[in-house]
Amino acid sequence: MEQNSIKGIPYGLSDYESLTRDNCYYVxxxxxxxxxxxxxxxxxxxxxxxxxxxxxxxxxxxxxxxxxxxxxxxxxxxxxxxxxxxxxxxxxxxxxxxxxxxxxxxxxxxxxxxxxxxxxxxxxxxxxxxxxxxxxxxxxxxxxxxxxxxxxxxxxxxxxxxxxxxxxxxxxxxxxxxxxxxxxxxxxxxxxxxxxxxxxxxxxxxxxxxxxxxxxxxxxxxxxxxxxxxxxxxxxxxxxxxxxxxxNALVGFTETELRTMLEYYSARGALTLGVEELIADMKPWYDNYHFSEECLNESMYNSDMTLYYMNSCLKLGKKPREMVDT
Known part of the structure; x- marks a missing residue:
C-alpha cells in the first residue's frame, strides 16, 4: 500500500474539519x-x-x-x-x-x-x-x-x-x-x-x-x-x-482505542515495533487517568502525548528521545 494512502497522525491538530479533509486518523x-x-x-x-x-x-x-x-x-x-x-x-x-x-x-x-x-x-x-x-x-x-x-x-x-x-x-x-x-x-x-x-x-x-x-x-x-x-x-x-x-472516555484514549489505532498503522507496515510492545512502552507514561470512581478499570491515555509518541515512531522510525534515554 502506498505511504500517502495512510492516514496522518493529527498531533497538535484540533481542527476537526481540517483533520477530516486532510485524511488524518481520528479516534x-x-x-x-x-x-x-x-x-x-x-x-x-x-x-x-x-x-x-x-x-x-x-x-x-x-x-x-x-x-x-x-x-x-x-x-x-x-x-x-x-x-x-x-x-x-x-x-x-x-x-x-x-x-x-x-x-x-x-x-x-x-x-x-x-x-x-x-x-x-x-x-x-x-x-x-x-x-x-x-x-x-x-x-x-x-x-x-x-x-x-x-x-x-x-x-x-x-x-x-x-x-x-x-x-x-x-x-x-x-x-x-x-x-x-x-x-x-x-x-x-x-x-x-x-x-x-x-x-x-x-x-x-x-x-x-x-x-x-x-x-x-x-x-x-x-x-x-x-x-x-x-x-x-x-x-x-x-x-x-x-x-x-x-x-469517562469522552476525551483521551482508552486502551481499546489506542490498540485499534496501532493495529491500523501496523497492518499498513508503518510501524517497526509490535503493537503490544508499543502499548507496554506507552502505558507507564501516558495511562492511568481516571475521571470517575465507577470507571477505575477504564484508565485513559493522554491523547496529546500518545499522538506525540506515535508521530515520532511513524515519521522517524523510532521512539521519542526521552523514551530512549530512560
Whole structure:
C-alpha cells in the first residue's frame, strides 16, 4: 500500500474539519453525541490540558452547525454518527469563545475580555448574517458591550426561531493565571460579587430563562472546578459531567482505542515495533487517568502525548528521545 494512502497522525491538530479533509486518523468519539444530548442542555467538562477537549468541541461544532447541513457525509461519513444521526444534526448556529485568548494582566483583563468577545461575535455575524434580516450586523455592532450584543443576538434569533449552540473552550484559562500570578484579590475582582466574569455567566442564565429562547445548548470546557464554583452560583443551570461514568472516555484514549489505532498503522507496515510492545512502552507514561470512581478499570491515555509518541515512531522510525534515554 502506498505511504500517502495512510492516514496522518493529527498531533497538535484540533481542527476537526481540517483533520477530516486532510485524511488524518481520528479516534471516533461521535457515539457520545446522543448521550450528550440526553444528559442536559448546558454542560461543563473539566479535563487536564492537552487532553483533546478542543478537538471534541470542534467536532460537536461541525456536527451541529446549520451551515454544514449539506456536508454531513464529507465530515462524518467515516464516523459512527453517520449511521446514527440525531434529530439535532445541523440545527444550530454556533457561537463560540476561547478564553485562553484573553490577556490576564489585571490592567488589561476586562478590556481584553470584551475584545475577544467582540471578535467572536463578529465571526458569528460573518457566518450567519444570511439567516437574519437586513441590517443585522449594523444593529449588532451598535451595541457597546459583549453582554448587550449577546442579548441582541439571542432576542433576534428567538423571534426568527433560530437556534444557538454556545461553546466556551478553556473558560478558566485567564482566571487560573490571575490566581496563580497575581493573587486572590485580583481573582476575586473578576469572579465574585459584581465581577465582570461572574456577571457574564449571570447574563448567560438570563438568556436561557424565557420561553422559546434561541440559546438552547451550551458546552463549556476547562481544567479546574475552582472558577466554576465561584462564577456559577448565579448561573446554576449547568450540569457538570466531569465525574460522570458515562463520560469517562469522552476525551483521551482508552486502551481499546489506542490498540485499534496501532493495529491500523501496523497492518499498513508503518510501524517497526509490535503493537503490544508499543502499548507496554506507552502505558507507564501516558495511562492511568481516571475521571470517575465507577470507571477505575477504564484508565485513559493522554491523547496529546500518545499522538506525540506515535508521530515520532511513524515519521522517524523510532521512539521519542526521552523514551530512549530512560
Amino acid at each position: 471516533d468519539k461521535t457515539h457520545f453525541i446522543p448521550l450528550i444530548e440526553q444528559e442536559a442542555r448546558y454542560l461543563f467538562l473539566i479535563r487536564p490540558r492537552r487532553f483533546g477537549k478542543t478537538l471534541l468541541i470542534n467536532m460537536l461544532a461541525a456536527y451541529y452547525d446549520i451551515n454544514n447541513a449539506d456536508h454531513f457525509k464529507e465530515l462524518f461519513g467515516e464516523r459512527w454518527i453517520y449511521e446514527h444521526p440525531t434529530a439535532l444534526r445541523a440545527k444550530f448556529m454556533i457561537l463560540r469563545f476561547n478564553f485562553s485568548a484573553v490577556n490576564s494582566t489585571p490592567g488589561r483583563l476586562e478590556e481584553s475580555f470584551e475584545e475577544h468577545c467582540t471578535g467572536r461575535l463578529v465571526e458569528f455575524a460573518d457566518k450567519y448574517e444570511h439567516l437574519f434580516q437586513p441590517g443585522f450586523r449594523q444593529e449588532l455592532m451598535s451595541r457597546t458591550t459583549a453582554s448587550t450584543r449577546l442579548d441582541y443576538i439571542n432576542s433576534t434569533a428567538s423571534r426568527l426561531r433560530l437556534r444557538i449552540y454556545l461553546i466556551i473552550d478553556e473558560y478558566d484559562n485567564f482566571t487560573n493565571t490571575i490566581l496563580s500570578t497575581f493573587g486572590k484579590d485580583e481573582y476575586r475582582k473578576a469572579t465574585h460579587g459584581e465581577g465582570f466574569f461572574r456577571y457574564f455567566f449571570n447574563v448567560l442564565k438570563f438568556l436561557t430563562s424565557g420561553n422559546g429562547m434561541a440559546l438552547e445548548r451550551m458546552f463549556i470546557t476547562g481544567v479546574s472546578p475552582i472558577t466554576l464554583d465561584d462564577v456559577t452560583s448565579g448561573f446554576n443551570i449547568g450540569t457538570n459531567i466531569t465525574t460522570s461514568p458515562l463520560f
